[in-house]
Amino acid sequence: MFNTVPTPPAQKRTMLGASLATLVLALAACSSSPSPSAAGGGASQPAASQAAASQAAASQAAASQAAASQAAAACAVTPSATSSATIEINSSNFGAAVTISAGQAVTFDNKDSTAHTITQGTNGTAVSGACVNEPIAAGATVIVTFNVAGDYDITCTIHPAMQTQVHVT
């Protein structure tokens, strides 16, 4: 009566089983593919060189701190510096104020036949912590470098009337 023969159920199950097996194999291949060596391996070496770098940075910081404390003096006698301005002392008079930039030097040139001093202060008295208080013999020069911006009163401890200013910008 029936001409068409239906596929036997047993064969259907076999086909389903085969395609499930293929799927499982494919999933297994996928999950095993990421390589653990790609991400993990090299991490410890960069950490070590980073530690070395931060140690170098620390010693550099210490060095620049030492340099900063050396430069802390607002001014200093610097005999070998090249000066940017000159103050001539004539007849116990410093003359007009001069203006320089921070880090520049002033030559004090004593044209008198008597000694004076180059002293940060007023009326012959040095200020507390004066950055310069230097005798200057007759005919001598003293070069002073001013490291920090500000107005520096300059006097002579021998002749309190002697007064000028160094403006440091």
Ligand SMILES: [Cu+2]
């Ligand atoms: Cu003087």
